[in-house]
Amino acid sequence: xxxxxxxxxxxxxxxxxxxxxxxxxxxxxxxxxxxxxxxxxxxxxxxxxxxxxxxxxxxxxxxxxxxxxxxxxxxxxxxxxxxxxxxxxxxxxxxxxxxxxxxxxxxxxxxxxxxxxxxxxxxxxxxxxxxxxxxxxxxxxxxxxxxxxxxxxxxxxxxxxxxxxxxxxxxxxxxxxxxxxxxxxxxxxxxxxxxxxxxxxxxxxxxxxxxxxxxxxxxxxxxxxxxxxxxxxxxxxxxxxxxxxxxxxxxxxxxxxxxxxxxxx
Amino acid sequence: xxxxxxxxxxxxxxxxxxxxxxxxxxxxxxxxxxxxxxxxxxxxxxxxxxxxxxxxxxxxxxxxxxxxxxxxxxxxxxxxxxxxxxxxxxxxxxxxxxxxxxxxxxxxxxxxxxxxxxxxxxxxxxxxxxxxxxxxxxxxxxxxxxxxxxxxxxxxxxxxxxxxxxxxxxxxxxxxxxxxxxxxxxxxxxxxxxxxxxxxxxxxxxxxxxxxxxxxxxxxxxxxxxxxxxxxxxxxxxxxxxxxxxxxxxxxxxxxxxxxxxxxxxxxxxxxxxxxxxxxxxxxxxxxxxxxxxxxxxxxxxxxxxxxxxxxxxxxxxxxxxxxxxxxxxxxxxxxxxxxxxxxxxxxxxxxx
Numbered sequence: 001x002x003x004x005x006x007x008x009x010x011x012x013x014x015x016x017x018x019x020x021x022x023x024x025x026x027x028x029x030x031x032x033x034x035x036x037x038x039x040x041x042x043x044x045x046x047x048x049x050x051x052x053x054x055x056x057x058x059x060x061x062x063x064x065x066x067x068x069x070x071x072x073x074x075x076x077x078x079x080x081x082x083x084x085x086x087x088x089x090x091x092x093x094x095x096x097x098x099x100x101x102x103x104x105x106x107x108x109x110x111x112x113x114x115x116x117x118x119x120x121x122x123x124x125x126x127x128x129x130x131x132x133x134x135x136x137x138x139x140x141x142x143x144x145x146x147x148x149x150x151x152x153x154x155x156x157x158x159x160x161x162x163x164x165x166x167x168x169x170x171x172x173x174x175x176x177x178x179x180x181x182x183x184x185x186x187x188x189x190x191x192x193x194x195x196x197x198x199x200x201x202x203x204x205x206x207x208x209x210x211x212x213x214x215x216x217x218x219x220x221x222x223x224x225x226x227x228x229x230x231x232x233x234x235x236x237x238x239x240x241x242x243x244x245x246x247x248x249x250x251x252x253x254x255x256x257x258x259x260x261x262x263x264x265x
Numbered sequence: 266x267x268x269x270x271x272x273x274x275x276x277x278x279x280x281x282x283x284x285x286x287x288x289x290x291x292x293x294x295x296x297x298x299x300x301x302x303x304x305x306x307x308x309x310x311x312x313x314x315x316x317x318x319x320x321x322x323x324x325x326x327x328x329x330x331x332x333x334x335x336x337x338x339x340x341x342x343x344x345x346x347x348x349x350x351x352x353x354x355x356x357x358x359x360x361x362x363x364x365x366x367x368x369x370x371x372x373x374x375x376x377x378x379x380x381x382x383x384x385x386x387x388x389x390x391x392x393x394x395x396x397x398x399x400x401x402x403x404x405x406x407x408x409x410x411x412x413x414x415x416x417x418x419x420x421x422x423x424x425x426x427x428x429x430x431x432x433x434x435x436x437x438x439x440x441x442x443x444x445x446x447x448x449x450x451x452x453x454x455x456x457x458x459x460x461x462x463x464x465x466x467x468x469x470x471x472x473x474x475x476x477x478x479x480x481x482x483x484x485x486x487x488x489x490x491x492x493x494x495x496x497x498x499x500x501x502x503x504x505x506x507x508x509x510x511x512x513x514x515x516x517x518x519x520x521x522x523x524x525x526x527x528x529x530x531x532x533x534x535x536x537x538x539x540x541x542x543x544x545x546x547x548x549x550x551x552x553x554x555x556x557x558x559x560x561x562x563x564x565x566x567x568x569x570x571x572x573x574x575x576x577x578x579x580x581x582x583x584x585x586x587x588x589x590x591x592x593x594x595x596x597x598x599x600x601x602x603x604x605x606x607x608x609x610x611x612x613x614x615x616x617x618x
Contacts, residue, residue, distance in 0.1 A: 006388035087370060
């Protein structure tokens with residue numbers, strides 16, 4: 001166990017080094033989501049949603065999109081490329097165990113994601129003078145969100161034949177996230193069945209809890225009522241449940257679809 | 266951790282405890298294709314065992330089962346007495362693996378790659394010690410000063426002759442250089458068992474010689490080695506024992522001497538004139554020659570496979586020389602050639618084609 005943790009930390013550090021060396025990844029993973037965050041805020045200037053300014057509402061929701069880029073796309077790419085180049089095989093044949101290799105990748109992605117959340121927090125503080133209300137809740141939901149999308153990435157890499165095609169296999173997930181996630185508007189304003197679907201998406205609980213934790217107000221039910229620390233946890237509880245269920249589903253999918261080696265023949 | 270029993274190091278028997286690698290009735294299927302179709306062999310501690318064979322003979326599949334990448338479809342497989350798949354965690358730190366290809370991160374430099382492996386090994390409680398010859402520390406003072414590259418890493422690179430490439434990106438290495446880096450990684454933690462899948466493919470002759478030296482030094486130090494190769498010369502030079510595989514089966518198995526002995530000796534000479542036929546020539550031990558007519562002469566070749574390997578060529582030569590004296594002939598360009606590994610190999614592979 002101790003060995004696995006040491007290995008995972010070492011591999012996570014390695015991943016961050018390699019991301020820093022790769023301009024394409026740097027752009028796709030770090031810059032693009034920030035650019036999109038800015039675009040989304042432009043659509044909501046002057047509006048007031050659930051008791052907060054449109055800009056703040058969007059910014060507190062953007063971490064949901066970032067899970068799609070910094071975690072999901074990033075890891076589908078890296079898992080697929082490394083599988084085809086036999087890096088995964090070599091790593092697992094060497095000292096690290098399978099869980100350590102996957103854990104290392106998730107840990108690296110978590111670091112990237114948290115880095116971006118910190119950037120967003122600074123952004124919010126500068127424009128709206130807002131400080132995150134509930135950092136422990138933020139961390140919990142960040143860890144669960146990264147675990148969920150890391151596992152989904154492992155599963156999707158299994159159905160991605162090569163790194164070039166990764167651009168295509170991630171597309172449906174990203175599209176659904178961009179349209180269905182309550183980033184720029186609450187899930188409940190979507191008409192009828194769309195709203196229901198949005199509420200069931202794995203990214204929705206992440207966004208709602210993130211927003212609640214950032215603003216200290218109930219953005220899970222959408223009322224926007226101010227809540228104390230304990231109230232925030234209670235309000236987040238149903239969403240945490242949905243999130244955990246999704247993590248379990250993603251783990252099963254990953255177990256079923258993820259492959260350590262290219263297909264034989 | 267159990268330390269190697271030196272008493273077993275020279276053992277050639279197949280007693281249970283001395284065997285580091287045990288394969289019994291191994292079968293391996295991929296879908297409908299049976300890559301390995303029931304093979305058995307053992308490798309005692311400190312021995313180098315070579316698997317020879319053509320492409321697709323099942324060598325790499327056998328290796329991968331032993332390395333724990335895939336569970337055996339059927340049969341038993343033990344490495345250091347452990348199940349490679351179910352007891353992978355215990356086995357991993359004690360085993361070194363050199364894959365047939367690939368698996369490097371192209372954006373890392375050679376030194377960074379070794380550093381990563383060193384770190385992973387240390388995390389697993391297997392600190393890296395400099396391996397190889399005693400001349401290492403001396404030359405290290407020369408190369409140990411490369412900026413940003415640690416001494417242990419430099420030592421590992423020096424072992425395989427890659428010290429000048431320390432700061433090169435792995436992506437830019439040639440095929441042979443990648444093989445050498447792979448070897449450096451495989452031996453980094455001084456493993457008890459070493460799996461080498463075609464270790465010298467793509468190397469120039471000098472690098473191949475260096476690699477052989479590294480492997481021999483490790484084996485002399487007590488490491489048990491399983492090696493696959495296409496190069497017969499490599500097996501002949503390194504292997505204590507070997508097996509020739511073809512289409513998923515082991516066809517020949519034994520020491521190099523034993524395998525070569527099975528391939529027979531050859532006596533060849535030339536007789537003037539093209540009027541010779543089988544009936545004119547003697548048949549020592551019932552062996553009849555093959556005749557080839559060329560350039561006004563007759564090439565005669567006897568292939569002698571039976572009898573005592575040590576004495577059969579001598580025994581066959583006696584009646585031939587007696588015949589020549591009797592008929593007043595001279596056996597021109599007389600050559601006696603011992604069987605080679607290549608003969609044995611071609612016989613296995615050729616027979617089945």
